[in-house]
Each structure stands twice: as C-alpha cells, then as structure tokens.
Amino acid sequence: MENIKHFLGNFFVTGEPMIYMADVAIVLVSLGIIFVLTYFKKWKWLWKEWLTTVDAKKIGIMYIIAALLMLFRGGVDALLMRTQLALPNLHFLDSQHYNEIFTTHGTIMILFMAMPFIIGLFNIAVPLQIGARDVAFPFLNAVSFWLFFAGAMLFNLSFVIGGSPDAGWTSYTPLAGKELDPGVGENYYLLGLQIAGIGTLATGVNFFTTIIKMRAPGMSLMKMPMFTWSVLVTSVIIMFAFPVLTVALAMLTIDRLFDAHFFTVAAGGQPMQWANLFWIWGHPEVYIVILPAFGVFSEVIATFSRKKLFGYHAMVFSMVAISVLGFITWVHHFFTMGAGPGVNSFFSLSTMLIAIPTGVKVFNWLFTLNKGKIQFTTAMLWALAFIPNFLIGGLTGVMLAVAPADYQYHNSYFLISHFHYVLIGGTVFAAFAGLTYWWPKMFGHILNERLGKWAFWVFMISFNVCFLPMYLVGLLGMTRRMYTYPAGLGWTSLNLIETIGAFGMGLGFIIMVYNIYWSARYGERDTTGDPWDGRTLEWATTSPAPEYNFAHIPTIQQVDDFYYMKKEGRQKEISKAPYKPIHMPNNSGVPIIMAVFFFIGGFGLVFEWIWMGILGGIGVLACMLYRSFETHDHHYIPVDEIERTEREAGRFS
C-alpha cells in the first residue's frame, strides 16, 4: 500500500494548486468532448472524415487547430512568467515551477506552435498553388501529422504526470544530464521532440518531392509562386538540419536512460558538444520557421498591392543563399562558450553575411508596395507590420552578431527581445496573415475584417509594449531565466509595462478566437473561390477546394498565371466538362494507430519502463508491416461525382 502511494505521489504532479486546477480542467474538457461526440453521434464522422484522412487540406487544418491550442498553452506559460516578473520579489511561482514554465514555453512555442502552424499552411496552400491533387506521399503526410501530435501530447502530459522538463528549451548539458536533473522531466523533452521530429523530417521529404515532381504542366521552377519557393527551400533545410537534432536527442536519451557518457565529463564526454549539436540544428531551424513566413508575406503583399512581386529572381536567390549560409552561423548562439577568437570571428562574419540576403528581401517587399494600389486588409496589415517589427529584430540580431559585444548582451533580456521580435514579428505575424489570407480557402467563408483589424492592432501594439522595454531592461543587466529580482535596480517599471503588454497580446488572441467563432456563424461566405482577386492557382478552384482540387489540371504559362487566366478568360477551362475519372489515395487508419504506439513507447521510455518502450516499438513495426501489404490504397473518383461537385459549386460548363 505504501509502495503504491509512493508511486502515485511521484507519478502525478502534486502539491501545486494550479496543477490541481489543470487536472480538473483536463478531466472536464475530455469528458465534455466525449459527451458532445457521443451525444451528437459524431464519432464515426470524426474517424472517417478527419482522423483517418490523407487529404493535405484537412491535415493542414488539423495542424493549425493543434498549433492554435499550443499557442494557447505556450501563451498561458508566458502570462504566468510575466505575472511572476511584474513586480520585484513576487512569489507567485517558486523557482522550480518557473524553470519548468520557461522551458515548456520555449519548447512548445517553437516545436509545437510555430512548426505545425507553418506546416499547416504548407499543406493548405502548396498542393493548390502548384496545381496538384495532393502531396506526393499522402499517407506519409498523415503519419507526419500524427507523429507531431503524439510528440506534442507526450510533451504536454509532463506537467500533470511526472513533472515538466526544467533545463530550458535548449536543454543544455550538463544541467540536463541525469546527475543534475534526475526525474522524468527531461525524458519527456527528449522523447516528445524525437517523435515530433521524425514527423517533421518526413514532411521535409514529402514537400520537396511534391514540389519537384508534381507541378502543373508548364510550371517551371521559376514560374512557381513565392510561397511554394519558400517551402521548397525550407524542405531542403529540414532534410539536412533535422537529422542532427535526431542524433543529438538520441545521444542524450542514451546518456540518461542507458548511462552512456556522450555529454558527461566523468567518462570522457563533452557537455558542450550538446550545445554545438543543438545549434547545428537550431540555427537552420530558425530559417525553417522564417522562410515560409517570408513566402506568406510575398504572396500577401503582391496580392494586396495589386502588383507582381518585385524582384522574383532576387527573392529566390536570396532564399537559396540563406539556406546555405544558415548552416554556417550556428556558433553565434554560444559565442561565450569561448571556442576561441578564430572561431568566433568566422561565425560573427558569417552571421553578418546572412543579413544581406534578408535585407535584399526587405527591399523587394518595399518595391512591391511602391506605386501599388494597396488594400489595407487584415492580412495586409500583418504583412505591413512585419516589415518594421522584423527589422528591429533583425538589426538587433546584427548587434548580437558582434562577438565581443555579445559577451555583454548574451542571455540578457536584450537577446530575449531580439528573438521574440524576429519570431513573433516574423513567424507569428506570418501565421496570422496566412491564416486570414487562406481562411476562405480552408473553410469557405471570410474572417470578419473589423474584428480581424481589432485583433491586429491590439496584438501588434501590445507586442511592442511587451518587448520593446525588454531591450532596455536587458541593457540594464537583467538576465533571462531569473525567477524574481530585487527592487531598486531600475527594472521595476519596465517589467510592469512588459507584463501589461503581455496581457494585451492575450487579449488580441482572444479577439482572434472570437473572430473565428463569429465568422463561422455569421461571416461572409466565399462563393467565388477568389475573394481577394488573387494571383496564384489556389484561387482558381472553389472555396473550400474539392477533394481532387481541380477538375482539370491547368497548364501554366507564366508567373502569377491565374492573374492572366482571368484576364484572358482561360480560368473556366479548369472546370470545363467532359471530365475523366480522378485517381486519389484512400484514407487510412494506420497513421493515427502508429502514432498511438509511438506515444505508448515514448511514454514507457520516459519512465524508463523498457518493456513498454519495446511494446510501443513492436506496435510501430506491426503498423509498418501492415501498410506494406496493403494493396487497396487508391481509388478513382467517377466522372458523375466530379460533375455533381462542379455543378454544386456552380462551375459546371
């Protein structure tokens, strides 16, 4: 009996009223979801239409729903931190709890919010933009999503079962090693990221193949939409960067679970090797989340300036340059490790060099706006706000790139502010811009512009209120990850302002969520499929697009061909009868079942229950084996069904 009590006391996180409230909330929400699904008899619908789907458009929607949930979770973490730091000497959170919260905030926001958000946009826009019916490997795409989801859920479970990781999102050894950080928290980090990372790697392969192999006839690489270009370059970076993370995570897992010594000095390991490996992945990762953002802004700015994107070739070449240079700048994250003046000088220089192609892109956007007929839609507002906000983040980045000066800035709030300016001002603004821009294509109605603009202004101003003072408080000496601070250092008022800004961002998010609810009920329906008078192929089909995307795959003649199609009246050919049967992949339950086994195996390894890890592994292999012998993996959509769909959309001709 004592044993069981002891086990349960360690298994569930105890002693913190906020955690108990979270426990209750989790149970109630889960029961609520089960009740609603059962009461409205929606289980079968959920399984057939969503959980087993291999349709990139639906997978994209699921990615974005998950990303919004994670944005909420990571945002709550942020608000808890800002509450703790609002005034000196607060003890709202204790130091351990604070460590856990900044760790989960960082990890969730990068890996489980930014990544799925942009990958969701890949899924929604890329196949449509290149005139394809789906991605190259639809089944693998579903596997990617469910692995991400299993990884995210495993990671999120940590705060109620076993305890959260607490060594920072960078999980530096020796702090994250077993000796200094016993318990299961860091194991959650390692396994959660590992499982999600495999999914991301597969996404990179999938979208690279899709873009290379499945473009509509006539669409040469240099005629692709800019967002598709950014996804192509990003996929390359994913394929080369993520294996390094996989290896680093595996090494630390082996250290912690099987007592190896890759990162422990005692038996000849090198703790700093973790920092090195982490950032070999981590720096390209920054470009993985920012290049698609650049792609979104390129689309939005061109569409709402009513102009062709300025400097198409320069845009492409600067992205390719960034993808190469992005692999040789990683040391700037740990100049203060003191690898030596030669190393620091080289990486300082390479970091400044990468600012050049980024600067080229900024000028291209400005010249696209120049003499354009600018429409200030919500998506465009996010794009316009991105330029100055990202510039602030970028320029302070160049300041941080100066290695000697970095010894002053390193790990201060100056750095915190810098990377929030590039990640929020870049990636998050792009996520919101892309969400607003492609929302009609996803759901067939337009998000309310008035509410959208309110959300934009509240969020954007609050963002600056929150993060601009951080540069100052950083220069005044406040370092990151301190859980409280004494009065009388001149930090108090700045911190209070930051906290007000943080809650303002929360308010902006609430307006956004309300807008989603309001627009779903009362929003303007998009019957044209082309609500923004767009320039790229995704606007050539209905909103939302049918399962097969296009009744006929269009032939492409130039960049922004849809714009010219509309001028020349060629766009009607896409839905013109007669049709031919369309070859499509079948739905499959294997991806989600496989992800469940990954989750079980991962959970077992977190608690070092090796038998459970092996059990999960066997399940995963069994799923793969089953899939290998599955022969009925595709079907043809018959002509009369295409006819019916096109007729219902009013496009049959």
Place this chain on the structure above:
Amino acid sequence: MSNEHTQAHASEHTGFPWKHVIGLVLSLILTFAALWCVTSFAFSPALIVTVIVILAVVQAFVQLFMFMHITEGSKVWQITAIGFGAFIAFCVVAGTLWIMLFAL
C-alpha cells in the same frame, strides 16, 4: 490540359522488394557492428573512431544505392544533391572539430 497528372506513387509495384530488404539488413548489421565494436572490445580510441567512420561511410553508400535511387533520374539533380549534402557534412564535421578543440 492533362488528366494523366496524378499521384507520384501511381505506378504499380511488382515483385518482392529485395533491394530494400537487403539494404535494411545491411544497415542494421553495420549499425550493430559499430555498437559491438565499442561495447565488446578495449580498442584504443583512435582505432574505434576509425572503425566507426568506415562503417558509417559504408552504410551511407548502402543507403544511397539501396534506398535513395542514386542511379536513377537526372544527373544534374543527383550531383547537386550529393554536392550540397557533402558541403553540409563538411561544415558540420569540420566546424565541430574546429569548435570543440578550443584551440583557435
């Protein structure tokens, strides 16, 4: 206007995928050989590293030929891809050695 443009995996596969099975078995053997060499023998570190690097390079070739269609498709793509891969590998390995020596 072409309707033949369908899924990339549309071609029907026939026959037993010997190539993939052999590739998988060889990869597993080479990986466990590396582990075995570290755990079961008291070689000098230099010898261990040499053996592991040789096994890794052999495995890279096994995967390129058995799984990654290195002999198929356009030469330009293959050379670009391998070239970029070699460049990244060089940056990662040479960069790591340089950084972790703490000498310069």
